[in-house]
Amino acid sequence: MTSKCCLLLVVMATVAGSVLGTAEVMSHVTAHFGKALDECRDESGLSPEILEEFQHFWREDFEVVHRELGCAIICMSNKFSLLQEDSRMHHVNMHDYVKSFPNGHVLSEKLVSLIHNCEKQYDSLTDDCDRVVKVAACFKVDAKKEGIAPEVAMIEAVMEKY
Template sequence: MARFSILFSLVIIAVTVKEIELSSDAMKAITSGFLKVLEQCKQELNLQGHVISDLYHYWKEDYSLLNRDTGCAIICMSKKLDLIDASGKLHHGNTAEFAAKHGAASEVASKLVEILHACEKTHDAIEDDCMRALEIAKCFRTDINQLNWTPKMDVIITEVLTEM
């Protein structure tokens, strides 16, 4: 019986690790897909290098995102990818579809939408659109880090830059 319990525990651990790997891989592809429109937004909004730095360090939990321009860039990229509706709120269907298109399983895509929606509701009272987007992004980052789904940004940036 003890052997069965140990074997069962190892199988559960292996499945959980594989789920985390798949989720992290999906987050890498989603982040990469999201950043592909950054250059357009950079030109349109006349964004400076600090925004690129903020996005490069985005997934680092200890990195403080304080720049309003980063929130504006996130809004711009989200609009270009049809991830937010005309009222500036998360478009659940388009966001889940975007995640799935970039390799997220339906459960992962649903969880991402759930997290974003919760973060959006938490920061709904912030009137400045760019600051609200920045706070939503920080909330999302924290929740993704807690799930251990954080992608490696150096790999993402290298991939995005080689495609530009």
């Protein structure tokens, strides 16, 4: 009975560490990706209010609904070559981007898979900005369900590195 209990604790600790590890990696990805927001503000037509809100993307009360956010995400993604010409995710470049962060390999497959699944749901939308904002909203929900979404405090803690 004790050995089963110990084994269960080891498994639970491993799973908890894995989830925390992916959320930590996601905080690095988010902080680095967010640095391109200022460069894309004018190009995407973000109002100061939406710009301020966007910096809190992972907060529960932030709704990912504004078309301008989709335009900003496209601009930001293009700064890191994360999209193809049709404004859909470039899988190889996204894997490489995520893997470039400390322990990025633990998140890369999951992140690309979640984004890809969201892209499939909205593939029929022809307006790139509308489609991308819906994909981002879908990704946020799915990332939270999967336990890989970072806490706002995590992102703030790594912001100074980028």
